[in-house]
Amino acid sequence: MDLKIILLFCILPCIGVVFVTWLLRFPWPWFLKAMIGFEIVIAAFSMLIEIDAQRTPGNSGWMMMFAAAFQVYLVLMLFLARLIIWQGQKRD
Structure with missing residues (x-):
């Protein structure tokens, strides 16, 4: 994978x-x-792994997919945590 693609999908x-x-x-x-x-x-961890995976043909891209899935789950957990905090503040 190109370094621009790695930066785009790791940083964005x-x-x-x-x-x-x-x-x-x-x-x-x-x-x-x-x-x-x-x-x-x-971001640093996933970029490090992706840049190292460029040396092996067909091996790069997996960490970016894992990191993207992790980011989606993290956002869902943030929404859930904020909803619980709002409910707790409403009761007080």
Whole structure:
């Protein structure tokens, strides 16, 4: 795979998750910073594996698919967590 494609599919989902986290407005100021750090680690890890997988024919692309699926599940968990937090704040 080309390096541009690897950067696109590793960085773009991470930016999307950070944007969704910002959009949900969690009540703790450290949460967005923690998610940014977590996404940097995920992006670096998946890019490292994808760049290394370029050496083996037919082996690259799997980590990007796993990372994309992980990002989708992470966004769903963020929505669920924010919904639970809103319900808890409503009761108080």
